[in-house]
Amino acid sequence: MSILDNLLADSLRPRRNNHLASRGGVQPLRNSHDHVVAALGSAIVSGTFAQGAHLPGEDALLARFTVSRTVLREALKTLAAKGLIVSRTRVGTRVLPRQHWNLFDTDVLSWHVVEGVESSLRAELTDFRFAIEPAAAALAARHATAGQIAQMRELVAAMAAAQDSRLAFAQADLALHQLIGQASGNRLMAGTGAVIETALFASFTLSSPVDDRADHAASVRGHAAIVEAIAARDGVAAAEAVRGVIRHGQERIDAVEQRQGEIKKHER
Amino acid sequence: MSILDNLLADSLRPRRNNHLASRGGVQPLRNSHDHVVAALGSAIVSGTFAQGAHLPGEDALLARFTVSRTVLREALKTLAAKGLIVSRTRVGTRVLPRQHWNLFDTDVLSWHVVEGVESSLRAELTDFRFAIEPAAAALAARHATAGQIAQMRELVAAMAAAQDSRLAFAQADLALHQLIGQASGNRLMAGTGAVIETALFASFTLSSPVDDRADHAASVRGHAAIVEAIAARDGVAAAEAVRGVIRHGQERIDAVEQRQGEIKKHER
DNA sequence: ATAGTCATATTATATGATTATATGATATTT
DNA sequence: AAATATCATATAATCATATAATATGACTAT
Numbered sequence: 380m381s382i383l384d385n386l387l388a389d390s391l392r393p394r395r396n397n398h399l400a401s402r403g404g405v406q407p408l409r410n411s412h413d414h415v416v417a418a419l420g421s422a423i424v425s426g427t428f429a430q431g432a433h434l435p436g437e438d439a440l441l442a443r444f445t446v447s448r449t450v451l452r453e454a455l456k457t458l459a460a461k462g463l464i465v466s467r468t469r470v471g472t473r474v475l476p477r478q479h480w481n482l483f484d485t486d487v488l489s490w491h492v493v494e495g496v497e498s499s500l501r502a503e504l505t506d507f508r509f510a511i512e513p514a515a516a517a518l519a520a521r522h523a524t525a526g527q528i529a530q531m532r533e534l535v536a537a538m539a540a541a542q543d544s545r546l547a548f549a550q551a552d553l554a555l556h557q558l559i560g561q562a563s564g565n566r567l568m569a570g571t572g573a574v575i576e577t578a579l580f581a582s583f584t585l586s587s588p589v590d591d592r593a594d595h596a597a598s599v600r601g602h603a604a605i606v607e608a609i610a611a612r613d614g615v616a617a618a619e620a621v622r623g624v625i626r627h628g629q630e631r632i633d634a635v636e637q638r639q640g641e642i643k644k645h646e647r
Numbered sequence: 648m649s650i651l652d653n654l655l656a657d658s659l660r661p662r663r664n665n666h667l668a669s670r671g672g673v674q675p676l677r678n679s680h681d682h683v684v685a686a687l688g689s690a691i692v693s694g695t696f697a698q699g700a701h702l703p704g705e706d707a708l709l710a711r712f713t714v715s716r717t718v719l720r721e722a723l724k725t726l727a728a729k730g731l732i733v734s735r736t737r738v739g740t741r742v743l744p745r746q747h748w749n750l751f752d753t754d755v756l757s758w759h760v761v762e763g764v765e766s767s768l769r770a771e772l773t774d775f776r777f778a779i780e781p782a783a784a785a786l787a788a789r790h791a792t793a794g795q796i797a798q799m800r801e802l803v804a805a806m807a808a809a810q811d812s813r814l815a816f817a818q819a820d821l822a823l824h825q826l827i828g829q830a831s832g833n834r835l836m837a838g839t840g841a842v843i844e845t846a847l848f849a850s851f852t853l854s855s856p857v858d859d860r861a862d863h864a865a866s867v868r869g870h871a872a873i874v875e876a877i878a879a880r881d882g883v884a885a886a887e888a889v890r891g892v893i894r895h896g897q898e899r900i901d902a903v904e905q906r907q908g909e910i911k912k913h914e915r
Numbered sequence: 916a917t918a919g920t921c922a923t924a925t926t927a928t929a930t931g932a933t934t935a936t937a938t939g940a941t942a943t944t945t
Numbered sequence: 946a947a948a949t950a951t952c953a954t955a956t957a958a959t960c961a962t963a964t965a966a967t968a969t970g971a972c973t974a975t
Contacts, residue, residue, distance in 0.1 A: 456721040484751075514777070
């Protein structure tokens with residue numbers, strides 16, 4: 380389940396009969412386990428539980444969430460597996476320092492962006508993409524199969540067709556970038572999908588090329604350039620085309636942020 | 648606990664009283680949970696359980712591992728958190744396709760290299776480092792604090808001093824590369840530590856600069872060049888120095904592989 | 916002072932029961 | 946005949962409670 384999917388699903392899906400103590404019911408619940416994981420995960424990432432701090436003991440957490448010990452412990456194991464916490468007998472459960480958190484985990488990264496992506500993280504995402512994606516595209520130019528290239532062209536067509544739907548555009552955009560990762564033949568580069576997804580989600584919520592006809596055309600053109608460079612087996616051109624697309628996206632975000640900054644100034 | 652640490656620890660640590668059915672006792676056990684996680688995790692990564700295949704049901708796994716349902720389920724949640732499996736009521740627990748596996752997780756990556764790193768993965772690791780680490784070093788040239796630079800110099804000194812210890816050299820090497828990631832100020836780049844660690848582990852097991860006096864000197868010089876470029880706030884030079892170091896390491900590995908290939912040919 | 920012993924708090928593990936849910940078979944309706 | 950609803954069943958999800966292992970700090974003995 381992707382972040383983009385969740386965006387829709389969370390707003391459309393009917394609320395389940397809430398068998399937990401109704402505590403506002405703000406978040407849509409999947410099941411107890413996911414609920415606890417999400418609640419604790421966001422709390423940790425947002426700093427409610429500081430790095431190195433002790434989480435409340437099992438009994439306290441049980442009281443807070445109204446779940447069984449089984450569910451709570453499985454949730455804690457999930458968080459431990461993602462590098463957020465470590466539990467030790469007699470000493471308790473502590474929050475690990477940030478450097479242990481697995482930022483390449485979709486959940487962990489998404490907990491960083493529940494309230495929109497802070498601009499510093501957005502910049503880091505861009506820097507990271509700038510390092511990885513051109514290299515991935517260059518490799519894809521060597522290794523992409525004919526089938527993959529055909530798929531890429533379909534996705535570019537889908538982006539072109541999505542003139543009126545931010546979501547449809549973003550989905551095709553994401554799929555294309557992830558397909559390039561796949562086509563690189565490098566499992567690690569393909570594995571950075573969560574990062575790309577979050578970065579696109581961040582830009583998707585702020586603004587979309589779809590909002591402006593010229594922007595939309597430019598973005599489609601840029602992505603088409605990547606695909607055609609790959610099809611032509613020109614790694615250097617593919618890498619450069621990717622840089623252009625990332626740069627273009629960043630500039631659009633920068634413009635929006637600037638405008639928002641202005642508005643805030645006026646409001647004061 | 649790092650891979651490098653494990654190398655030592657696993658061979659030195661006395662075997663615990665094995666309260667599980669003694670099934671060979673090959674692996675050193677930490678606790679039941681970790682044991683089950685490691686067993687199932689390696690089995691999945693090695694293909695014993697194919698992608699998309701169903702894991703045996705809870706009862707079957709309970710019988711196989713002789714642990715309680717609690718332990719088994721917590722282990723499965725751990726694997727699910729790392730993207731290896733997904734459990735659904737009535738349908739069972741299935742192995743997810745590779746692209747869901749979180750390769751930036753130290754455990755998952757280490758399960759790929761239990762029997763030495765296959766050379767294709769090694770090449771991918773190198774390509775990935777080549778994309779990320781120069782960029783990280785360039786950023787570190789901008790953002791590293793005086794304290795971090797001092798630490799880097801200490802680590803270079805430690806590498807120089809470790810003339811006779813593969814392990815000590817590898818530890819300082821790893822610490823330096825990870826510190827550069829930290830100093831980049833980019834949380835994602837810093838988060839690729841697991842990848843770097845595995846790559847260094849791979850080269851460490853094959854050969855070490857320590858084995859050859861000239862190699863050792865060259866490696867120390869290369870790393871010193873990185874640090875001094877960062878200290879001089881020269882991002883371009885830092886990036887290039889990193890490329891040199893990675894290239895040098897790769898060449899050493901290539902040479903070893905070539906030699907091993909020759910030997911195998913002779914053996915036939 | 917140092918090392919050993921012990922009480923205690925906390926997670927780790929075990930067990931048996933109940934509940935929720937997806938699947939496939941079957942019946943019902945259109 | 947085809948679509949839809951109902952039901953039985955298998956499987957994981959959850960619950961409740963009990964026991965074991967282990968790290969900490971106080972205490973004791975050397």
